[in-house]
Amino acid sequence: MIEARSLTKHYGSTVAVNDLSFTVPPGVVTGFLGPNGAGKSTTMRMILGLDHPTSGTALVNGVRYGQLKGPLHHVGALLDAKDVHPGRTAQAHLTALAVSNGIPTSRVKQVLELTGMSSVAKRRIKGFSLGMSQRLGIAATMLGDPEVLMFDEPVNGLDPEGILWIRTFMRGLAAEGRTVFVSSHLMSEMSLTADHLIVIGRGKLLADVATKAFIDASSSNSVRVRSPQQDALAALLQEREVPVQRVDGYLQVDGLTTDQVGDLAAANALTVHELFAERASLEAAFMEMTADSVEYHADVPGSQAPTNGGQ
DSSP, X not given: OEEEEEEEEEETTEEEEEEEEEEEOTTSEEEEEOOTTSSHHHHHHHHTXXXXXXXXXXXXXXXXXXXXXXXXXXXXXXXXXXXXXXXXXXXXXXXXXXHHTTOXXXXXXXXXXXXXXXXXXXXXXXXXXXXXXXXXXHHXXXXXXXXXXXEESTTTTOOHHHHHXXXXXXXXXXXXXXXXXXXXXXXXXXXXXXXXXXXXXTTEEEEEEEHHHHHHTSTXXXXXXXXXXXXXXXXXXXXXXXXXXXXXXXXXXXXXXXXXXXXXXXXXXXXXXXXXXXXXXXXXXXXXXXXXXXXXXXXXXXXXXXXXXXX
C-alpha cells in the first residue's frame, strides 16, 4: 500500500505539490492523472525518496521508502525508461541491479522472459527503441518480485501488441493482490486499465474515486432519443427546463436518465423509436474536471482570437 499524507513540495516560490493526501490500496490498478505540471512526477519521486517533501509524509507499506530493507524486494518503479547506462547490455544491466540488491541472478532470465526481452538480452541498450527500453524498465521493476509497483507513462513507445501486453500485465499484478500505481496521459488506455483514479491539478487533489464513478459523474453524460414526434418531445423537455439539442437526427438530452425520458414520452402518448444513454469518455470527464488546472492553453485552429477587450 502507498500512502501520501499532506504531501507538500516547494521549489522556491513555486508550489509543485500542495497538501496532497491519498491512499493506493492493493488489489486494484490505480491510475494517477493530471495535466502537465500537475505534480504527478514530483509526487512519485517523493514516494520513492528521490525528492524530499517540504512537509508531509509518503509511506510504502507503512514506512518511508528509505527505511525499507532491500527496497527492490518491496517496490518496483519505472520513472524514466531511458535513465540507464547505454553501453551495457540488457542482461548486464539487470544483473548489476540483482547483485547490488541481493537478488539471485537466476531472476534475470525470468524477468527477461516475462517481458519478452530474451532475444535482445545481449544487445547494448543504446540501440534500443523507446518501446524496448520500456520493457527493460518493466523487467527491472519485477526483479525483486515486489508487492508494490509504480509506473510513470509505461506504454510510451509500445506498439499495439505491447500496449495490450502491459495492460494485461498490470491487471494481472493487481489480481495477485499487489499495489499498482500508474501515471499516464493516455486516457483511452487508463479507462481500460485502471479500476480507481487519483486526479490532481496544480498539485492539489481533485478526485479520488472509482473510474466508472468518475466517468458517470461527468456532465458529458447524456441521453439520445429518436422519435417521429421530435418537435413535441423537445417542447416538453424545454418546458421542464431540461437542456436539449438536435444532433444527427436525434434529440440529445442532458440531466435525465433513459427511464425519465422514456416515461415522459409515454405519459404524453409520444412514440419513441430509439432511446439510449451516451456515456462520457474518460478523456471528456478528465478535461472537464481539470479545465481550470491546465498550465498551458493552446489556441484551437479556426477559433476566433480574443480582442483586447477580452484580456
